[in-house]
Amino acid sequence: MQTSYDAIVVGSGISGGWAAKELTEKGLNVLLLERGKNVEHIKDYPNARKGPWEYPHRGRRTRDMEQRYPVLKRDFPLNEKNLDWWASDADSPYTEVKRFDWYRGYQVGGRSLMWGRCSFRLSDIDFEANAREGLGTDWPIRYAELAPWYDHVERFAGIAGSIEGLPQLPDGHFQPAMPLNCAEELVAGRLRGLYDGKRRLISSRTANLTQPLPGRGACQYRDACWLGCPYGAYFSTQSSTLPAAMKTGRLTLKPFAIASEVLYDKDRRRATGVRVVDALSRATVDYQARIVFLCASTLNSTWLLLRSATDVWPGGLGSSSGELGHNLMDHHFRVGARGYVEGLNDKYTYGKRPNPSYIPRYRNLAGDKRDYLRGFGYEGGASRDGWWRAVAELGVGGDFKDALTEPGRWSFGGTAFGEMLPNHDNQVSLDAERRDAWGLPVLKIDCSVGENERLMRKDMAADMAEMLEATGVKNVATFDDEYYPGMGIHEMGTARMGQDARTSVLNRWNQVWDAPNVFVTDGSCMASTACQNPSLTYMALTARAADFAVNELNRRSL
Numbered sequence: 001m002q003t004s005y006d007a008i009v010v011g012s013g014i015s016g017g018w019a020a021k022e023l024t025e026k027g028l029n030v031l032l033l034e035r036g037k038n039v040e041h042i043k044d045y046p047n048a049r050k051g052p053w054e055y056p057h058r059g060r061r062t063r064d065m066e067q068r069y070p071v072l073k074r075d076f077p078l079n080e081k082n083l084d085w086w087a088s089d090a091d092s093p094y095t096e097v098k099r100f101d102w103y104r105g106y107q108v109g110g111r112s113l114m115w116g117r118c119s120f121r122l123s124d125i126d127f128e129a130n131a132r133e134g135l136g137t138d139w140p141i142r143y144a145e146l147a148p149w150y151d152h153v154e155r156f157a158g159i160a161g162s163i164e165g166l167p168q169l170p171d172g173h174f175q176p177a178m179p180l181n182c183a184e185e186l187v188a189g190r191l192r193g194l195y196d197g198k199r200r201l202i203s204s205r206t207a208n209l210t211q212p213l214p215g216r217g218a219c220q221y222r223d224a225c226w227l228g229c230p231y232g233a234y235f236s237t238q239s240s241t242l243p244a245a246m247k248t249g250r251l252t253l254k255p256f257a258i259a260s261e262v263l264y265d266k267d268r269r270r271a272t273g274v275r276v277v278d279a280l281s282r283a284t285v286d287y288q289a290r291i292v293f294l295c296a297s298t299l300n301s302t303w304l305l306l307r308s309a310t311d312v313w314p315g316g317l318g319s320s321s322g323e324l325g326h327n328l329m330d331h332h333f334r335v336g337a338r339g340y341v342e343g344l345n346d347k348y349t350y351g352k353r354p355n356p357s358y359i360p361r362y363r364n365l366a367g368d369k370r371d372y373l374r375g376f377g378y379e380g381g382a383s384r385d386g387w388w389r390a391v392a393e394l395g396v397g398g399d400f401k402d403a404l405t406e407p408g409r410w411s412f413g414g415t416a417f418g419e420m421l422p423n424h425d426n427q428v429s430l431d432a433e434r435r436d437a438w439g440l441p442v443l444k445i446d447c448s449v450g451e452n453e454r455l456m457r458k459d460m461a462a463d464m465a466e467m468l469e470a471t472g473v474k475n476v477a478t479f480d481d482e483y484y485p486g487m488g489i490h491e492m493g494t495a496r497m498g499q500d501a502r503t504s505v506l507n508r509w510n511q512v513w514d515a516p517n518v519f520v521t522d523g524s525c526m527a528s529t530a531c532q533n534p535s536l537t538y539m540a541l542t543a544r545a546a547d548f549a550v551n552e553l554n555r556r557s558l
Contacts, residue, residue, distance in 0.1 A: 001285075005031040005252070006553075008274050008289040010259045010304065011296035013110025014535050015522040015542045017237035017245075018153070019293040022546035024248040028553075031252045031287055032245070035279060035296075036106035038255040039085075039113065041238035045228030047081050055080050075487060077103050077114075082227055085113055091437035097446035101486035102299065108255055109237040110297065111489070114226045117207040117234055117355065118379065119159045120532035121150050121170040125365070130528050133373055136327060136422035137498040139527045140508035143170065149540035156244075157235040157539065158213050160355075161205030169360040169532070175210045177203040178219075182347045183382035183410045184357050190471040191359075198362050199467060204379060206355035207235035207536075215243060221351030234354070256280050260440060262292060262308035262317055264515060270558070271317075271518045277438055291517045291549050291558060295542065298328075298523035299428060302494040303443050305505075306430050309515070318495060318505040318512045318520075325429055327422040327496055328447045329529045331488035335457050337464035338413025339476035341382060348384060348407060357381045359414065359467075361531050363459060372455040373421065376531045378464060380414025412473055416460035417488065419531040421452050426485075428494055447485045457483075490534055495524035510545040517558045519545045 006028035009019045020032045038044075052058045059081045061073065069089045072078040077086050087104035094102055105111040124143040131138035147170070154173045161174040180188060180203050188201035208219045209232075216232035216239055225234045232239035245251040256279040263272045263286060273288035294301040302325055306316035313319045356379040362368070363375035385408025431444040461478040468476045485491075498504020501513040506525050512518040521542040523534060552558045 002252070003285065004288045005029050006289060007031070007291045007293065007549075008033065008287055009293045009295055010274060011110060011294070011300065011522065012108045012237055012242070012253070013105070013295065013297060013522075014112045014115070014237070015538045016110070016293070016295035017112060017241035018539050018542040019295050019521065019546055020245040020251055021241040022543050023293070023550065024245045024250040026546070026550040027250070028550065029250045029252075030245070031254060031289065033257040033259050033274065033276060034108045034110075034253070034255045035258040036108065036255060038108045038253070039228075039238060041232070041243070042228075042230050045230060048224060048227045048230050050081075071101060072103065074101050075103070082114065092442075093434065093436060094442045095431045095434055095444040097444060098448050099484045100445040100447050101484055102445070102491070103486070103489050104297065104300075108242075108253065112236040113228060113238065115535060116533065117225065118358070118533040119154075119157070119161075119205050119207045119536040121172055122146075122530045122532060122537055123168050123170050125168050126528065126530035126532075129374065130422070135373070137496060137500070137503045137527055140497050140499040140504075146537075146540050146544065149544040150536065152543055153536065153539040157207050157240060158209040158216070159205055159207055159536070160210045162202055164200065164202060164360075166200070166360055168365055172205075174205065178206065178208065178210060178353050178355055179203065180357055181349050181353070181382055182344055183341045183412055186341065186344070187382070187412055187468075187471045187473065188357075191467060194467075194470055195362070198366065199359060201357055201359050204355045204358035208354050209233045216240070219354065221353055223352035223354040225354050258438060258440070259296065259304055260284075260307065262294075262304060262515075262518060264309035264312065264317060266309070266312045269515065271515045277440070279438065282438060290553060291519065293542075293546070294518065294520045295522045298491040298494060299443055299445075301520055301522055301524045302428060303430070305495060305512070305520075307441075313514070317518070318514055320514050321502055321504055323424075323496060323503060324505050325494050326424045326427045327493040328426040328428060328445070328485070328491065329420045329422060329493045329526070330485045331417045331490045331529060331531065332420055332449055332453050332457065332483045332485075333415050333417045333488055334481040334483045335460045335479065336378060336380065336413060336415040337461060337468055337476055337478040338411060339468045339473040341410040341412050341473055344410050357414070363463075370459065372452045374419035374452075374456070374531065376416040376418035376456060376460050378414035378416050380412070382410055382412040385409050385411060412468065414464050416464065417531055417533070418453060418456045418460055419529050420485075421450060422493060422496070422528055423450060426493075449483070449485065490523070490529070492523040492526035492529050492534060495520050496527045497525050498527060509548045510541060519549055521545050
């Protein structure tokens with residue numbers, strides 16, 4: 001059995017898939033470790049073409065599922081259609097000091113199979129915010145350094161979007177945007193004439209193809225992405241990066257392989273490999289490599305660091321700054337407004353567009369100053385009410401039946417996604433008293449929103465209501481459906497990048513300061529969250545770090 005490779009990549013989701021692709025294409029022999037089962041493209045999407053009537057429970061949840069998945073049941077992930085793509089609450093528990101909703105995908109592809117696909121660049125407004133406001137630690141990079149790598153990953157992944165010329169949301173290399181529907185266009189057109197043009201409604205930039213790429217077809221507008229796409233139309237490890245890595249002949253994929261420790265040589269100050277527990281047999285094997293990429297998702301990569309090199313640093317590999325495990329962040333959301341659009345009763349939607357409309361951030365920009373820091377953007381859209389009206393109305397008679405032969409009113413709404421500030425007190429640690437199904441210690445999570453987020457949420461509701469009313473939307477009502485950290489499924493931080501080894505875990509190339517041949521390129525590296533969906537930034541950082549790592553190997557600097 002081969003146990004020595006040029007590089008080991010831990011995790012096969014969005015970041016891990018990119019690391020495997022970039023490293024193999026640059027000539028390295030790579031071992032890709034995934035703790036869960038294999039999922040083969042197309043073959044292992046059994047529900048991708050099913051109708052609701054083909055499920056025993058119409059695709060919904062049962063009481064048995066709710067008992068077995070007490071965390072997953074808190075929100076939408078618990079359902080009959082793709083339940084086996086979400087991690088088992090029983091096998092992989094965690095401890096909540098305060099409520100934290102952690103939704104994980106443990107299989108080849110990870111959450112790249114289920115992600116929402118909104119793909120935005122961060123701007124210098126975001127990269128400079130910590131330094132400007134004296135919060136957290138300064139990002140060690142700026143937009144100009146990451147822009148070529150955004151270009152690189154957008155071209156390969158296939159991002160659909162429109163050119164807008166907004167400094168807070170940099171443009172990229174886009175396929176044609178998915179068109180807004182008629183009600184969204186109506187609101188967008190009216191909004192452009194308001195607020196000095198500073199607020200804009202666009203089609204969200206999305207990792208769904210509107211034009212085919214080699215080996216991948218264009219989107220069929222089915223909005224069933226979270227079941228796996230037989231056409232390869234949305235970006236996932238399975239549709240994109242894994243085939244590219246496999247094509248090189250230099251990738252070894254190992255599912256059911258739980259990385260339990262990064263092996264560390266304290267004399268050389270270098271990692272030597274990764275210890276792996278077989279998820280089925282529970283046998284332990286040590287694999288060696290010249291470089292290690294941790295891409296297991298924010299909290300799992302940090303869990304692995306916390307367990308590594310503890311004979312040198314009791315707090316784990318990368319803990320010399322005192323920041324490992326700290327500064328956990330998410331995007332807070334579930335607050336906004338909705339109402340009804342009059343007219344357009346002779347219009348309907350075509351297909352099921354898989355992306356939302358988007359209103360980019362406008363607060364605390366261009367002279368606007370609020371009583372909180374940073375800002376938010378809105379994701380939402382317009383649609384016509386469906387047949388559920390029949391239940392709600394509980395009507396009878398001929399007029400009632402005639403009404404149900406037509407779709408209902410047009411509604412429009414949006415929920416804001418707001419930036420969560422870095423806070424040292426929001427942290428994760430190992431729970432020595434509790435173990436998972438493989439006898440490994442679990443994470444203890446202690447995280448909550450702060451006053452800045454609470455103040456922001458007032459504007460997140462009021463601003464959407466104000467915009468809807470200003471554009472002629474009727475019966476506008478705000479909502480705040482209550483948010484707990486983790487719900488955004490955008491967990492970030494806990495192994496942040498920085499310019500100083502005394503205040504950060506990683507340097508500007510995503511290297512662990514204490515072990516320069518270990519790279520961490522998933523959400524754990526983020527020094528702040530911005531308000532944009534983060535996955536495109538993970539892709540760009542991973543590709544950039546892989547390029548640097550190979551160059552350093554060739555120079556014999558690692």
